[in-house]
Amino acid sequence: MNNVILVNLPFIVVALLLAVGFYTIGFKRNLIKVVIGIEILEGAVNLFLIALGYVKGAYAPIYTMAPKEAVNNMVLPTPQALTLTSIVIGVAVSALMLAFAVNIYRHYGTLDVTKVRRLKG
């Protein structure tokens, strides 16, 4: 029983992080906190991808200078490549969102999403 929880621990953490991220996006008023919520979501998804690719006792998929016993005992490189790409994209998204937030603060004098509402109708 204990073992099951331990093996699935990363996925439980992913579920928790997803819940926290969606809560933050949905219920927080400060724009910076909304951005942080999206970052938490991204962390959850990246952790999910990494946890998918993990094999107990296997070697990292680096082929140069690999030891003999690593042959036929490597994890798949794809999830790790996916995660790296997703991290790089995430940096661009968060930088752009924070730039928008700064610009909104300059024009509206507040970061409260309930007050940033000139576009309506």
Added chain:
Amino acid sequence: MIEHLPALIIAVPLFGAFIAPLLKKKGSAPAVWAIIITGVTLGMALLLVRGVLAQGMMVYVFGADKPTLVLPSGYRVPVRIIFEVDAIGAFMALSATLMSFIGALYSYSHVRNETGLEKYYALLLLLEVGILGMVLTGDLFNLFVFLEIAGIAGSALVGFRNYRGEASEAGIKYLIVSAVASLMVLFSIGLLYGQYGNLNIAYLSTQISFNTVDMIALGILFASFAMKCGSVPTHHWVPDAYTEVPSGINPTLLVATYASLYALFRVSFSLFGNITVNMSSLGWIMSILGVLTMFIGVTMALVQKDVKRLMSYHAISQTGYMLLGVGVGLAVLNDPAKLEAFGRDAMAGGIFHIINHIIYKSLLLMTAGALFYVTGTRNLNEMGGLARKMPYTTIAFIVGAAAISGIPPFNGFASKFLIYETSYQLSPIFAVFAMVTSVLTLASFVKVFASAFLGPPVKKYEDVKEVPRSMVVAMLILAALCLLFGLFPNVVLDKLVYPAVDALLKLSSYQTWGGLP
């Protein structure tokens, strides 16, 4: 040369996007550069369409010894990034490149007085790259990457006029929606990868067994792409983004939205096309979403005072027609008799409506941009009597308004009529809603026409003139396309639309390429 087209069509605008910032101090050089690059890409898209229609699906494998060599020796599963261009992908690529070209042409005068134009054109080209990548790729993760590129470039363009607070507000709304949607897409890609160990759409579709995890992945993918294509109930970002973006970007941004719609169709028809049980209920969901989208969009448009915002709500309502048309086809996908009787035509109506809508909505948003260019306001109550001052814009507006309301002989009629006829056979209520929506659309455009173009001349605008030539040319090209597509719908249907529909329907031809078992 022709076999490298799918890669070149991505590479050329990408190259253009990275060169554009170097032309910073050269006056209108970035604009000319963008027009050249988008023109070349348009030519390549035409060649691509011709190639795909002549010889069937084109497959391009990145990094292989020969670009058509799908499997390295000794492998049983596809491992590389593979572009699979079938008729519907080529159709979307043609729409994207055509609209980027028109947008660049229009932008030449429209944003001439702004600063930071080299970044504007670089982002325009990047947005084009994102759309083209989304519609040509055959790889799920690659789809996510290009979805993000289009999302980032699009929202940066929405916030381009950063001296206005509203632009940043609309930009962050768009960016939050697209970031959440694409993260959820990545999550469900992870779910599928964890089970089947592959990312290729065609290979995955042969493997999918539709257990619980697959159902969750399908639900998340459906919801995320519906969110990105602006369907009700997550339509709130559309009017803000379309209103605040400079009018020259509107055509490309519209295609970016419909690239998400394309991804939605791809997921429903290709990725999960093998499932015979639940697809009809998914089709019903799609049709009902479509009806709700068109009706809610048009009723919200009726009360608007801002001319661009009114037209943006119409963009939501027109998305409903496409969802309805293709949803009707999806609902009868597993019933060959009904599919033959009306399902295929319904899908043709939906897909034909994509290109028609892109054309006339870009035209309408451009006329709104022209009104803003000469009057400096978007409020309908402050305009009046502009018809005599701006004859070309007036003609363009009348053509666009007639097309969006479905009046023959313009192009909106051709596709809307197909949708009325076929959705009636699935459920008469759908057709009734579609027709009521059309009438309401006409009503709101009569309102715009009366208050902006007719009426007594306003003193403030006594010495306004017609907009500069490149804007007029861009608008007249689109107006001519409206008329051409409306007069000869059969040519477009036979050459472009029905092959695209068949590409969606014939899953087995999508799955068997390169000699996969």
